[in-house]
Amino acid sequence: MAKMKLYYSPASPYARKVRVVALETGLEKKIDMVNVALSPVAPNADVDRHNPIGKIPALSVKGLDLFDSPVICEYLDSHHKGRKLFPRKGRERWVALRQQAMGDGLLDAALLVRYEGFLRPEDKRWTEWSKGQMKKIEGVLAQLEAEAKALKGKLTIGTIAIACALGYLDFRFPGFDWRSRHPRLAKWFAAASKTPAIKATAPPPG
Ligand code: BEZ
DSSP: OOOEEEEEOTTOHHHHHHHHHHHHHTOGGGEEEEEOOOBTTBOOHHHHHHOTTOOSOEEEETTEEEOSHHHHHHHHHTTOSSOOSSOOSHHHHHHHHHHHHHHHHHHHHHHHHHIIIIISOGGGOOHHHHHHHHHHHHHHHHHHHHTGGGGOSSOOHHHHHHHHHHHHHHHHOTTOOOTTTOHHHHHHHHHHTTSHHHHHTOOOOO
16 A cells, blocks of 8 residues: 555644544555644645645645545544444444544534634634534533433444543543543543553644
């Protein structure tokens, strides 16, 4: 298989999904990692050349640039011979894709809150907007708590996305005590966090 290049940042939860999949599929040795710094207000020209949306992760392979994380993860999963992280068919596949949508949806809302509170100038912040996004996060957490039983078992793209989303909450919202309200989800996450690929890709301190 041709060598691939992954544009990523150690703090990006979407790139973390790809890094977990690379480790779980054994493809990490085939990927050159390119650590980039960027934000919506400080784009990165190298990333822009590989993704017209100007976001990470982007994977460059055989002259083709792939984005975003669901596409890259599925590409990697189609290039190894081991157990599939994207179940191929049936209800199992839709359960995993739906879980991925919940993890990514939680992340989308969390990133908007993060940008609102961290990047946007203080006098331009819109509290109602952030509250609306936090409500979406709460909605996903409540749904995951109700479905916690279905998270158990070997990792899939669904549970990888959820673990990366919960990891981002802990990373950027350390005071947000979701665990006391969602104990079954917290228990699952504690166990999932011990998986070597999840452990190895934890965001940097700070
Ligand atoms: C962060 O630092 O929170 C972050 C970095 C890259 C992508 C998304 C989030």
